[in-house]
Amino acid sequence: MGLRSFLHRLTAPPPSRRTGGGPVKLVCVVNQSLKMGKGKMAAQVGHASVQAFLNGGVSHPSEIEAWLASGQKKICLKTPGADDFESLQKEAKRRGIPTHIVHDAGHTQIPRGSATVLALGPFDETALDELTGHLKLL
């Protein structure tokens, strides 16, 4: 174990115990107002997923384990603008769902700092469906 991961282990919050043994998935919500090309969008969703995976490994290890074991179920949804990200994130936090918002570095296509993708999970599928059921598929 490296020094950084050792320190992390000491300071990280205790791992959450999973409630129920239902399927786990990751939801990526894309901000449609930025009019990103499909390659750009794929890169941003990739970024969101990697972050959700790495953060989840620390905060929700049992969800990550179940998610990897079941083939990394992933779904991409869209929202008209970044305004929805805040309310979704707030509601997700209230329900104990891990979240991560990707802010673009602004190298290509869009202004620096734009919120491009909101990752929700990996977490219990039913809880995620309740939160994002009204959003359309990308």
Add this chain to the structure above:
Amino acid sequence: MHDAPTMALIVRQDLALSTGKIAAQCAHAAVEVVRAARRTRLLERWRAGGSRKIVLAAEDLAALRELHASIPSACHAHLVTDAGRTEIPAGTVTVLGLLGPRRTMDTLVRHLSTL
């Protein structure tokens, strides 16, 4: 950081996947490449350098396999095979994910166009 490692996500064009499907498959590749490169200096440098990612297009499966076969040992790779729940049959190879030093990657994927 101009020499930061690069991740390339190379998508098969002959499958005509939807935008959402492409994004999900690329995300899958990205996560798997990160797992493959776990605990390496390369991965640390990639993350510290802003997790640089490019999404490219490959003509078909043969092009993807050819690339996969020629990957230098300095790189980490993962070939995504779809579970077949939506759009395409199970077992279809969709995306090749690569992580490597910037110069190696630039040489490797120079002939491909961005998606």
